[in-house]
Amino acid sequence: MSQPSPTSPPLPAGQPSASVYRHSGFLAFLSARLIAVFATQVQAVVVAWQVYDLTREPLALAYVGLAQFLPMLCLLLPAGDLIDRFDRRRILALSWAVGAVCSGLLWWLSGHGATGVNGIYAVLVLFGCARAFSGPAMQSLLPQIVPREQLAQAIAANSMLMRAASIGGPLLGGVLYAIGGGELTYALCFICFALGAALLARVAVPYATPPAAAQGSMWQRFGAGIGFIRSRPIILGTISLDLFAVLLGGVVALLPIYAHEVLHVGPAGLGALRSAMAVGEVGAGLYLSMRPFNRRVGSTMFIAVAIFGAANLVFALSTWFWLSFAALLVAGAADMVSVYIRGALVQFSTPDAMRGRVNAVNMLFIGSSNELGEFRAGTSAAWLGVVPAAVLGGLCTLGVVGAWALAFKPLRKVDKFEEAAQAR
Template identity: 45%
Template sequence: MSVKSSSVLHNRSFLRLWIARIFSASAFQILSVTIGWQMYDLTGSAFKLGLVGLAQFLPMLLLTLPAGQTADRYDRRTIVFLCQLMESAVVVLLVIGSMQGWLDPIHLLIAAAILGACRTFEGPASAALVPDIVEREQLPKAAAWSASAMQTAMIVGPSLGGVLVIWGISFAYMTTLVALLVSALLIFFVKTVHFVKKLETISMDTFFSGLRFVFARKIILGTISLDLFAVLLGGATALLPIFAEDILKTGSLGLGLLRSAPAVGAIVVSLILTRYSVEKAIGKTLFASLVIFALATILFGVSRNLWLSLFALFLTGASDVVSVVIRSTLVQVNTPQEMQGRVNAVNSLFIGTSNQLGEFESGTMAGLVGAVPATVIGGVGTLAVAIIWMYGLFPILRTQKTYSVKDGKE
């Protein structure tokens, strides 16, 4: 690791985008936690809790490839801005419904689906904005900053959501509304400085071009598929309400602490990575972070002590940030600017699958065998996937020393 300049943050447009993505991603994660908590409170069902993740995932599965084309065809800043306004409108309805008491499980699932659809279009456009506003030589550092900020937001958001529900569901929803409006305002003032060739037409050929690009380059395919299968199996965050209520018996306050533990780990490591970027032994570092993540997940599953559980979750957050920064930078550096929207869309599909579908898998597994066995099995599965990817399917990941690959096909 070596010390790097943070001059990329001197770019005002990048700084605005960076802050906006933190607000937007945090808001979405708070919404996921709050909707999940409200669903479990209304139904007491682990299966229906998992349906929240499925409702967010299905629009992503159907709309991701069109979203990538849209990001490469139209103004990316406008797409992000409009998506955040639509998300704000959904939150307004959630606030009104919670305060008036007419929200039921169906309403929550519909809201989750609409929010998932908006995020599907917002994600690729937001990620593809980075090459539009920073110099090419700054892209690795910008990707590291973006990945660190996004991952921290993805963990801080749920932890904050767990704390906010203590003051009430409506209060948690109103907090996300403020965050979304702040993000939209910042995006409005982002200025692009580089011309990126846009798609002239949208066709079936361009529809699948992102997928063809990814599958033709082993370094990118291995990177994003590793995220899909490892996090799909290893994510225990969807089960935290069950651990807080039924296993550790700490209630909503305990849920906030459990959510905060990985956030602390993520923030600590993110701050380190923004100053000391990983530049050597990329593959070995990626593998080590995934092993730590898997073992920490298993430790959390078997723990019956709150402090040990918090320590395990701290490790999951810390190790996950390292993994995400490396994977995100590999994809950004090895993708041409004009393909950023479509490739980021494919990447978003894999990430969304691992997160939202992972919540459904965790909820379903917990409903079948219990929360503890489901978490332990997930951790073991993550460890197995990491080993298979590194030593079997994609050895290029294990041997990768730097971010740049000649053409990404090796």
């Protein structure tokens, strides 16, 4: 691991983040992550369509999310501890290599005409194991690549480019599945994961600090990370707001059903719907990467999450494709603002020696809101019907925003990112 730079040189006045793209390690990291996220998005839309196409059961989509979430829950403790103790690049490369194996297995299942979904679920469990390590490793690696003064802009640029992959991935995945089924798409995912893992060798980490000597048991070290989060209401409020807002209000898992039964579009239309949120995210992320803001960040995050919930509510009630697309686009833009603020608050509040454990908990919350949220959405659709389930989800998101604004006053009142480190 590279030795840390003792101090980061101050940036010229009026140029808070002008040279972030001049870091070769940052560009290499962006390239590798862009490819891997592209593969993840392609694979997600194809798996969702394939499972629903085979079963026509909303509950089957719920199990897609659950199969990926449970391994993440079980591996939370070792993932966070290992990321703080070993080279984060190697852990991330190994995780993506396992992702390539999963794409290869899905490729093999499609090529052999598998008509059941049990094999797909088994592969998704292995993929969930890989994501338990890749998610927190990616988040913990970025502060080792760029100086602290440029971290907020790097987060915005990184998030924006990742959402760009989220546009092309679902669109291409839907089109390729419509043309050639799962074999072609899974083969592409295999290549992308393998290439992303190889590119990580070019990532420099000049701001990494040598890992501290391990003290106590793994449980004790992880307990210290939990204690740190509990002592920081800004971190706890930030990650728990995202957890419950998306867990209760997310509609992504319902998109295959909406495409089939409400909007009456095929796989290509599903890909467009999945890309709509990413279009809004990229637009907002592009603006933030050029014009990052650092005032009234707490209240802005609450407003953004409220807009996300309201836009999902519009989508839930819409029967017009383009209105649904527009609603998801607005939800994506609001989500990007929330992601930018949330990521910066967590990174500014956490010392490097504890980032693996804190980001492991953060990624568990994100995974809960996404994968477990898919299970919640699928079961709700099976019990209540797809439209009532989506409407209820949007209302729940708005309720969560109000409750968290009252419960986490320090988060609502924080003005600048730098203030997060001192807030207790």
